[in-house]
Amino acid sequence: MSFIMRIARADDLQTLYEMAKLTGGGFTNLPPDRTALSAKLERTEKALARQGDGIEDELIVMVLENVETGQVRGTCQIFSTVGQSWPFYSYRLGVLTQHSRELGRTFRAQMLSLTTDLEGSVEVGGLFLHPRERAEGLGLLLARSRYLYIRSHRARFGDRVIAELRGVIDEAGGSPFWDGLAGRFFGMNFQEADEFNAVNGNQFIADLMPKTPIYTAMLTDSARAVIGLPHPNGRAAMRMLETEGFDNAGYVDIFDGGPTMVGQIDQLKTIAAARDVILSATREKGGDKMLIATGKLADYRCTWGFVQEGANGAVSLDAASAARLGLETGGSFTMAGRA
Structure with missing residues:
Protein backbone atom coordinates (compact mmCIF):
# COMPACT_ATOMS: atom_id res chain seq x y z
CA MET A 1 0.00 0.00 0.00
CA SER A 2 1.30 3.42 -0.94
CA PHE A 3 -1.31 5.67 0.71
CA ILE A 4 -1.10 8.05 3.64
CA MET A 5 -3.54 10.38 5.34
CA ARG A 6 -2.25 13.92 5.78
CA ILE A 7 -3.62 17.38 6.51
CA ALA A 8 -5.08 19.17 3.48
CA ARG A 9 -3.26 22.17 2.05
CA ALA A 10 -4.32 25.14 -0.06
CA ASP A 11 -2.98 23.47 -3.21
CA ASP A 12 -5.44 20.58 -2.71
CA LEU A 13 -8.36 22.84 -3.65
CA GLN A 14 -8.75 21.73 -7.26
CA THR A 15 -8.57 18.05 -6.38
CA LEU A 16 -11.16 18.46 -3.62
CA TYR A 17 -13.41 20.29 -6.06
CA GLU A 18 -13.14 17.48 -8.60
CA MET A 19 -13.99 14.90 -5.92
CA ALA A 20 -16.93 17.00 -4.72
CA LYS A 21 -18.45 16.80 -8.20
CA LEU A 22 -18.46 13.00 -7.90
CA THR A 23 -20.52 12.80 -4.70
CA GLY A 24 -23.93 12.84 -6.37
CA GLY A 25 -25.53 15.50 -4.15
CA GLY A 26 -26.65 15.59 -0.55
CA PHE A 27 -23.03 15.75 0.62
CA THR A 28 -23.18 18.97 2.62
CA ASN A 29 -19.62 18.87 3.97
CA LEU A 30 -18.09 18.50 0.51
CA PRO A 31 -19.95 20.90 -1.78
CA PRO A 32 -18.86 21.34 -5.41
CA ASP A 33 -18.18 25.01 -4.73
CA ARG A 34 -14.63 26.36 -4.88
CA THR A 35 -15.35 29.29 -2.57
CA ALA A 36 -16.83 27.05 0.14
CA LEU A 37 -14.00 24.52 -0.17
CA SER A 38 -11.37 27.26 -0.06
CA ALA A 39 -12.95 28.56 3.15
CA LYS A 40 -12.65 25.08 4.66
CA LEU A 41 -8.96 24.95 3.82
CA GLU A 42 -8.45 28.40 5.33
CA ARG A 43 -10.19 27.27 8.53
CA THR A 44 -7.90 24.25 8.65
CA GLU A 45 -4.79 26.40 8.25
CA LYS A 46 -5.98 28.71 11.02
CA ALA A 47 -6.68 25.78 13.36
CA LEU A 48 -3.23 24.32 12.78
CA ALA A 49 -1.58 27.65 13.50
CA ARG A 50 -3.21 27.99 16.91
CA GLN A 51 -0.92 27.40 19.84
CA GLY A 52 -2.08 25.83 23.06
CA ASP A 53 -5.00 23.60 23.95
CA GLY A 54 -8.66 24.26 24.63
CA ILE A 55 -11.77 23.70 22.52
CA GLU A 56 -12.55 26.22 19.80
CA ASP A 57 -14.81 26.15 16.75
CA GLU A 58 -12.34 24.65 14.28
CA LEU A 59 -12.25 22.43 11.22
CA ILE A 60 -9.59 19.96 10.14
CA VAL A 61 -9.68 18.72 6.54
CA MET A 62 -7.59 15.66 5.76
CA VAL A 63 -6.78 13.97 2.45
CA LEU A 64 -5.71 10.53 1.29
CA GLU A 65 -2.61 10.72 -0.89
CA ASN A 66 -0.94 8.11 -3.03
CA VAL A 67 2.69 8.84 -2.20
CA GLU A 68 3.92 7.14 -5.39
CA THR A 69 1.83 9.27 -7.75
CA GLY A 70 1.12 12.32 -5.60
CA GLN A 71 -2.61 11.99 -6.39
CA VAL A 72 -5.21 12.80 -3.74
CA ARG A 73 -7.89 10.10 -3.80
CA GLY A 74 -10.03 10.72 -0.74
CA THR A 75 -10.87 13.17 2.02
CA CYS A 76 -12.49 13.49 5.44
CA GLN A 77 -13.13 16.20 8.03
CA ILE A 78 -13.23 16.83 11.78
CA PHE A 79 -15.32 19.63 13.30
CA SER A 80 -14.04 20.29 16.81
CA THR A 81 -17.41 21.46 18.14
CA VAL A 82 -20.73 21.99 16.38
CA GLY A 83 -23.38 24.56 17.15
CA GLN A 84 -21.08 27.46 18.03
CA SER A 85 -21.44 29.72 14.99
CA TRP A 86 -25.11 28.85 14.49
CA PRO A 87 -27.50 26.30 16.03
CA PHE A 88 -26.92 22.67 15.13
CA TYR A 89 -30.37 21.28 14.36
CA SER A 90 -31.46 17.66 14.27
CA TYR A 91 -34.77 15.88 14.41
CA ARG A 92 -35.20 13.50 17.33
CA LEU A 93 -37.47 10.56 16.56
CA GLY A 94 -39.74 9.74 19.49
CA VAL A 95 -43.11 8.32 20.43
CA LEU A 96 -46.02 10.00 22.20
CA THR A 97 -48.30 7.55 24.00
CA GLN A 98 -51.86 8.57 24.91
CA HIS A 99 -54.65 6.51 26.47
CA SER A 100 -58.40 6.96 26.11
CA ARG A 101 -60.30 5.43 29.03
CA GLU A 102 -63.63 5.88 27.25
CA LEU A 103 -62.47 4.01 24.15
CA GLY A 104 -60.32 1.58 26.11
CA ARG A 105 -57.49 2.13 23.65
CA THR A 106 -53.89 3.30 23.76
CA PHE A 107 -52.56 5.38 20.89
CA ARG A 108 -48.86 5.69 20.05
CA ALA A 109 -47.84 8.40 17.63
CA GLN A 110 -44.35 8.66 16.18
CA MET A 111 -43.05 12.21 16.20
CA LEU A 112 -40.13 14.26 14.91
CA SER A 113 -39.03 17.01 17.27
CA LEU A 114 -36.62 19.77 16.22
CA THR A 115 -33.74 19.82 18.69
CA THR A 116 -30.26 21.18 19.35
CA ASP A 117 -29.37 18.30 21.70
CA LEU A 118 -26.11 17.57 19.90
CA GLU A 119 -24.59 21.04 20.17
CA GLY A 120 -21.02 20.96 21.46
CA SER A 121 -20.27 17.56 19.95
CA VAL A 122 -17.25 16.76 17.83
CA GLU A 123 -18.39 15.87 14.32
CA VAL A 124 -16.59 13.55 11.95
CA GLY A 125 -17.84 13.92 8.39
CA GLY A 126 -17.04 14.79 4.83
CA LEU A 127 -15.67 11.30 4.16
CA PHE A 128 -15.32 10.55 0.45
CA LEU A 129 -13.19 7.95 -1.28
CA HIS A 130 -12.68 8.00 -5.04
CA PRO A 131 -14.76 5.19 -6.61
CA ARG A 132 -11.63 3.63 -8.16
CA GLU A 133 -9.93 3.27 -4.76
CA ARG A 134 -12.60 1.45 -2.78
CA ALA A 135 -10.44 -1.50 -1.81
CA GLU A 136 -7.46 -2.43 0.38
CA GLY A 137 -9.05 -0.98 3.53
CA LEU A 138 -8.73 2.62 2.37
CA GLY A 139 -12.21 3.50 3.64
CA LEU A 140 -11.19 2.33 7.11
CA LEU A 141 -7.97 4.32 6.85
CA LEU A 142 -9.95 7.46 6.01
CA ALA A 143 -12.41 6.98 8.84
CA ARG A 144 -10.10 5.83 11.61
CA SER A 145 -7.31 8.32 10.91
CA ARG A 146 -9.65 10.98 12.30
CA TYR A 147 -9.91 9.19 15.64
CA LEU A 148 -6.15 8.94 16.04
CA TYR A 149 -5.86 12.64 15.19
CA ILE A 150 -8.39 13.43 17.92
CA ARG A 151 -6.48 11.23 20.36
CA SER A 152 -3.21 13.00 19.54
CA HIS A 153 -4.85 16.39 20.22
CA ARG A 154 -7.27 15.27 22.92
CA ALA A 155 -7.43 18.59 24.79
CA ARG A 156 -8.87 20.27 21.67
CA PHE A 157 -11.97 18.07 21.62
CA GLY A 158 -14.88 17.30 23.92
CA ASP A 159 -16.28 13.93 24.98
CA ARG A 160 -19.11 13.25 22.53
CA VAL A 161 -18.73 12.64 18.82
CA ILE A 162 -21.34 12.44 16.07
CA ALA A 163 -21.41 11.37 12.43
CA GLU A 164 -24.21 12.38 10.07
CA LEU A 165 -24.89 9.85 7.33
CA ARG A 166 -26.35 11.00 4.05
CA GLY A 167 -30.00 10.01 3.68
CA VAL A 168 -31.82 8.45 0.76
CA ILE A 169 -31.58 10.41 -2.50
CA ASP A 170 -33.80 9.45 -5.44
CA GLU A 171 -32.66 8.96 -9.04
CA ALA A 172 -33.48 12.57 -9.88
CA GLY A 173 -31.23 13.86 -7.09
CA GLY A 174 -34.11 14.78 -4.80
CA SER A 175 -34.84 13.80 -1.21
CA PRO A 176 -38.18 12.13 -0.41
CA PHE A 177 -37.81 13.29 3.19
CA TRP A 178 -37.21 16.93 2.25
CA ASP A 179 -40.02 16.94 -0.31
CA GLY A 180 -42.45 15.43 2.20
CA LEU A 181 -41.61 17.76 5.08
CA ALA A 182 -39.32 20.80 5.02
CA GLY A 183 -39.75 21.53 1.32
CA ARG A 184 -43.33 22.52 2.00
CA PHE A 185 -42.19 25.36 4.25
CA PHE A 186 -39.15 26.64 2.36
CA GLY A 187 -40.32 26.99 -1.21
CA MET A 188 -37.18 25.36 -2.61
CA ASN A 189 -36.28 21.88 -3.75
CA PHE A 190 -33.73 19.69 -2.01
CA GLN A 191 -30.85 20.50 -4.34
CA GLU A 192 -31.35 24.24 -3.82
CA ALA A 193 -31.62 23.89 -0.02
CA ASP A 194 -28.63 21.55 0.21
CA GLU A 195 -26.44 23.86 -1.86
CA PHE A 196 -27.50 26.89 0.18
CA ASN A 197 -26.78 25.08 3.44
CA ALA A 198 -23.35 23.88 2.27
CA VAL A 199 -22.27 27.40 1.41
CA ASN A 200 -24.14 29.60 3.89
CA GLY A 201 -24.98 27.39 6.87
CA ASN A 202 -28.38 26.36 8.15
CA GLN A 203 -29.51 29.46 10.04
CA PHE A 204 -32.39 29.71 7.59
CA ILE A 205 -33.76 26.57 9.26
CA ALA A 206 -34.12 28.57 12.49
CA ASP A 207 -35.92 31.32 10.61
CA LEU A 208 -38.45 29.21 8.73
CA MET A 209 -38.77 25.69 10.18
CA PRO A 210 -41.83 25.09 12.41
CA LYS A 211 -40.75 24.50 16.00
CA THR A 212 -43.66 22.26 16.95
CA PRO A 213 -43.24 18.45 16.73
CA ILE A 214 -44.20 16.77 13.45
CA TYR A 215 -46.41 13.67 13.52
CA THR A 216 -44.89 11.27 11.01
CA ALA A 217 -48.37 9.94 10.15
CA MET A 218 -49.00 13.30 8.46
CA LEU A 219 -46.06 12.87 6.09
CA THR A 220 -46.16 11.21 2.69
CA ASP A 221 -45.52 7.49 2.49
CA SER A 222 -42.27 8.12 0.60
CA ALA A 223 -41.02 10.50 3.31
CA ARG A 224 -41.91 8.14 6.18
CA ALA A 225 -40.23 5.22 4.43
CA VAL A 226 -36.76 6.84 4.47
CA ILE A 227 -36.64 8.33 8.00
CA GLY A 228 -33.41 7.24 9.65
CA LEU A 229 -32.16 5.27 6.64
CA PRO A 230 -28.70 5.90 5.15
CA HIS A 231 -28.09 6.34 1.44
CA PRO A 232 -27.36 2.92 -0.13
CA ASN A 233 -23.76 4.03 -0.63
CA GLY A 234 -23.55 4.83 3.08
CA ARG A 235 -24.57 1.46 4.50
CA ALA A 236 -20.97 0.28 4.75
CA ALA A 237 -20.06 3.53 6.51
CA MET A 238 -22.87 2.95 9.00
CA ARG A 239 -21.57 -0.54 9.75
CA MET A 240 -18.06 0.87 10.25
CA LEU A 241 -19.42 3.43 12.71
CA GLU A 242 -21.33 0.77 14.62
CA THR A 243 -18.22 -1.40 14.80
CA GLU A 244 -16.27 1.60 16.07
CA GLY A 245 -18.75 2.15 18.90
CA PHE A 246 -21.27 4.65 17.54
CA ASP A 247 -24.98 4.15 18.27
CA ASN A 248 -28.11 5.13 16.39
CA ALA A 249 -29.73 7.27 19.09
CA GLY A 250 -32.80 8.33 17.11
CA TYR A 251 -31.47 11.58 15.64
CA VAL A 252 -31.99 12.26 11.94
CA ASP A 253 -30.80 14.96 9.57
CA ILE A 254 -33.23 17.82 8.98
CA PHE A 255 -32.54 17.84 5.23
CA ASP A 256 -32.60 14.25 4.01
CA GLY A 257 -33.67 12.25 7.09
CA GLY A 258 -30.42 10.27 7.26
CA PRO A 259 -29.33 8.92 10.66
CA THR A 260 -26.97 10.79 12.98
CA MET A 261 -24.75 8.34 14.84
CA VAL A 262 -23.55 9.21 18.34
CA GLY A 263 -20.53 7.96 20.31
CA GLN A 264 -18.28 8.73 23.28
CA ILE A 265 -14.77 9.61 22.12
CA ASP A 266 -12.81 7.75 24.77
CA GLN A 267 -14.91 4.63 24.21
CA LEU A 268 -14.33 4.42 20.46
CA LYS A 269 -12.47 1.20 19.69
CA THR A 270 -9.66 2.88 17.77
CA ILE A 271 -8.95 5.34 20.57
CA ALA A 272 -9.37 2.87 23.42
CA ALA A 273 -7.03 0.34 21.79
Missing part, protein backbone atom coordinates in the same frame (compact mmCIF):
# COMPACT_ATOMS: atom_id res chain seq x y z
CA ALA A 274 -4.36 2.79 20.60
CA ARG A 275 -0.88 2.77 22.14
CA ASP A 276 2.10 5.10 21.88
CA VAL A 277 5.33 3.21 21.21
CA ILE A 278 8.94 3.74 20.14
CA LEU A 279 10.26 2.34 16.88
CA SER A 280 13.13 0.00 17.64
CA ALA A 281 13.90 -1.19 14.10
CA THR A 282 12.61 -1.55 10.54
CA ARG A 283 12.47 -4.67 8.41
CA GLU A 284 11.30 -5.64 4.94
CA LYS A 285 8.40 -8.05 5.57
CA GLY A 286 6.18 -9.66 8.18
CA GLY A 287 4.09 -8.40 11.08
CA ASP A 288 0.47 -7.61 11.86
CA LYS A 289 -1.38 -5.02 9.78
CA MET A 290 -2.18 -2.07 12.01
CA LEU A 291 -3.12 1.57 11.79
CA ILE A 292 -0.09 3.73 12.56
CA ALA A 293 0.23 7.48 12.95
CA THR A 294 2.78 10.10 13.89
CA GLY A 295 3.18 13.87 14.07
CA LYS A 296 1.13 16.75 15.45
CA LEU A 297 -1.07 19.35 13.77
CA ALA A 298 0.19 20.04 10.21
CA ASP A 299 2.74 17.22 10.49
CA TYR A 300 0.15 14.54 11.29
CA ARG A 301 0.37 11.41 9.11
CA CYS A 302 -1.49 8.11 9.25
CA THR A 303 -1.21 4.90 7.21
CA TRP A 304 -1.48 1.12 7.36
CA GLY A 305 1.72 -0.59 8.46
CA PHE A 306 2.98 -4.02 9.48
CA VAL A 307 3.96 -4.09 13.14
CA GLN A 308 5.96 -6.73 14.95
CA GLU A 309 6.33 -6.75 18.74
CA GLY A 310 9.18 -8.59 20.42
CA ALA A 311 9.13 -10.40 23.73
CA ASN A 312 11.13 -7.59 25.30
CA GLY A 313 8.59 -4.95 24.20
CA ALA A 314 10.58 -3.81 21.17
CA VAL A 315 8.42 -2.68 18.26
CA SER A 316 9.50 -2.86 14.62
CA LEU A 317 7.82 -1.68 11.42
CA ASP A 318 8.09 -2.59 7.78
CA ALA A 319 10.45 -0.17 6.10
CA ALA A 320 7.89 1.01 3.54
CA SER A 321 5.34 2.28 6.07
CA ALA A 322 8.07 3.85 8.22
CA ALA A 323 9.28 5.73 5.13
CA ARG A 324 5.75 6.95 4.33
CA LEU A 325 5.55 8.48 7.80
CA GLY A 326 9.12 9.78 7.75
CA LEU A 327 9.71 7.71 10.87
CA GLU A 328 13.21 6.74 11.95
CA THR A 329 14.50 4.36 14.62
CA GLY A 330 13.96 5.87 18.05
CA GLY A 331 10.99 7.89 16.91
CA SER A 332 7.57 7.58 18.53
CA PHE A 333 4.33 6.61 16.83
CA THR A 334 0.80 5.53 17.68
CA MET A 335 -0.59 2.17 16.66
CA ALA A 336 -4.04 0.60 16.76
CA GLY A 337 -5.28 -2.82 15.65
CA ARG A 338 -7.56 -3.35 12.68
CA ALA A 339 -10.67 -3.59 14.95
